[in-house]
Amino acid sequence: MKKNILIVPGDGIGQEVTEVGKSVLVKIAEKFGHEFSYDEALMGHVAIEATGNPLPDETLEKMRNSDAILFGAVGHPKYDNDPTAKVRPEQGLLKMRKELGLYANLRPIKLFDELLSASSIKPEILKGSDILFFRELTGDIYFGEKGRKNDNNTAYDIAEYSRYEVERIGRKAFEAARTRGKRLMSVDKANVLETSRLWREVIQALAPEYPDVTVEHQFVDSAAMLLIKDPRRFDVVVTANLFGDILTDEASQIAGSMGMLASASVGDSTGVYEPIHGSAHDITGKGIANPLASVLSAALLLDISFGLKEESDAIIAAVDKLLKDGFRTKDISDASTPAHLLLNTQSAGAELLKRI
Numbered sequence: 001m002k003k004n005i006l007i008v009p010g011d012g013i014g015q016e017v018t019e020v021g022k023s024v025l026v027k028i029a030e031k032f033g034h035e036f037s038y039d040e041a042l043m044g045h046v047a048i049e050a051t052g053n054p055l056p057d058e059t060l061e062k063m064r065n066s067d068a069i070l071f072g073a074v075g076h077p078k079y080d081n082d083p084t085a086k087v088r089p090e091q092g093l094l095k096m097r098k099e100l101g102l103y104a105n106l107r108p109i110k111l112f113d114e115l116l117s118a119s120s121i122k123p124e125i126l127k128g129s130d131i132l133f134f135r136e137l138t139g140d141i142y143f144g145e146k147g148r149k150n151d152n153n154t155a156y157d158i159a160e161y162s163r164y165e166v167e168r169i170g171r172k173a174f175e176a177a178r179t180r181g182k183r184l185m186s187v188d189k190a191n192v193l194e195t196s197r198l199w200r201e202v203i204q205a206l207a208p209e210y211p212d213v214t215v216e217h218q219f220v221d222s223a224a225m226l227l228i229k230d231p232r233r234f235d236v237v238v239t240a241n242l243f244g245d246i247l248t249d250e251a252s253q254i255a256g257s258m259g260m261l262a263s264a265s266v267g268d269s270t271g272v273y274e275p276i277h278g279s280a281h282d283i284t285g286k287g288i289a290n291p292l293a294s295v296l297s298a299a300l301l302l303d304i305s306f307g308l309k310e311e312s313d314a315i316i317a318a319v320d321k322l323l324k325d326g327f328r329t330k331d332i333s334d335a336s337t338p339a340h341l342l343l344n345t346q347s348a349g350a351e352l353l354k355r356i
């Protein structure tokens with residue numbers, strides 16, 4: 001397969017972990033006989049420093065022309081401590097999502113057996129949890145009309161969804177469910193909200209097109225409870241922007257560490273794959289960042305944008321093997337980790353490549 005991949009490391013540890021993520025793509029291409037070409041572009045603080053713009057036109061152009069984007073993170077303490085700064089790294093992030101029409105945010109919550117004890121939930125409840133969230137990213141109450149009235153004594157936010165918006169994310173989720181456990185949970189609040197009633201109607205109308213997928217509807221309050229009570233009940237979940245925002249943060253605790261979680265934002269064209277963590281300036285330059293979230297982002301890229309499931313699984317298996325062999329980066333280690341099994345960013349990359 002011939003593809004061109006844009007690498008956008010961004011800021012801070014984004015640069016350190018994306019280097020490892022890219023090396024995994026290079027290794028996979030070599031092993032499976034694919035022809036991947038790479039280009040690189042600036043975004044965030046480094047782009048502001050170089051051009052005055054967090055998402056330069058040249059970067060956006062390269063993004064549009066790429067088959068997929070491996071992204072790091074953007075951010076710098078300079079802006080975190082100055083909320084009045086007019087030009088900011090995260091403006092680049094929001095503009096990218098809007099310009100590329102990235103309406104579906106995917107967050108796989110995969111718990112590696114070796115990290116069972118890193119979570120605050122009991123191991124016997126967690127063991128084997130593997131969930132894929134589809135959060136709608138460009139609609140809902142976040143984008144509706146909002147304002148104040150009654151002399152500033154009342155505030156309102158209006159939630160809106162069109163059939164089209166629900167259908168396009170619904171299809172993505174059904175298609176993903178087909179490639180996994182063939183179970184889809186749609187989460188709404190259809191007992192109360194009109195947008196949720198439309199949501200449920202559209203998902204129900206799609207279901208006959210995917211007869212191999214079993215659909216379950218849950219109210220969001222019940223889904224929040226079940227996520228902690230019985231996470232194995234979940235396979236693919238599709239939900240609206242607000243519910244997805246809350247449920248995915250809740251679910252991230254199932255996997256234990258930030259350094260292990262990848263995400264994808266996809267639309268009709270190119271997809272963006274990135275760790276859920278930020279630029280982590282507290283550890284930047286120390287070489288200790290866990291690169292596995294970027295590595296797992298590369299795995300998602302291969303699976304979702306290129307349909308290369310076997311290649312993607314090979315990466316996940318290598319991460320699993322690395323952990324089974326006892327290796328740990330600092331964030332997932334504890335007092336019992338022997339010094340010779342403690343990895344830094346680079347050695348984690350090297351040990352991982354050996355296992356692919």
Ligand code: NAI
Nearest residue numbers: 073074075076258259277278279280281282283289290331
């Ligand atoms: P953060 O995710 O960068 O860091 C939170 C904590 O987790 C820190 O103690 C950090 O050292 C640790 N951590 C994160 N990733 C790690 C890894 N791979 N290995 C080991 N430890 C890791 O979030 P924080 O500190 O709130 O934000 C830092 C900057 O990142 C800010 O400027 C923020 O705006 C930006 N940010 C950017 C995001 C993005 O580009 N998508 C997302 C979240 C934050």
Ligand code: MG
Nearest residue numbers: 244245246249
């Ligand atoms: Mg959130």
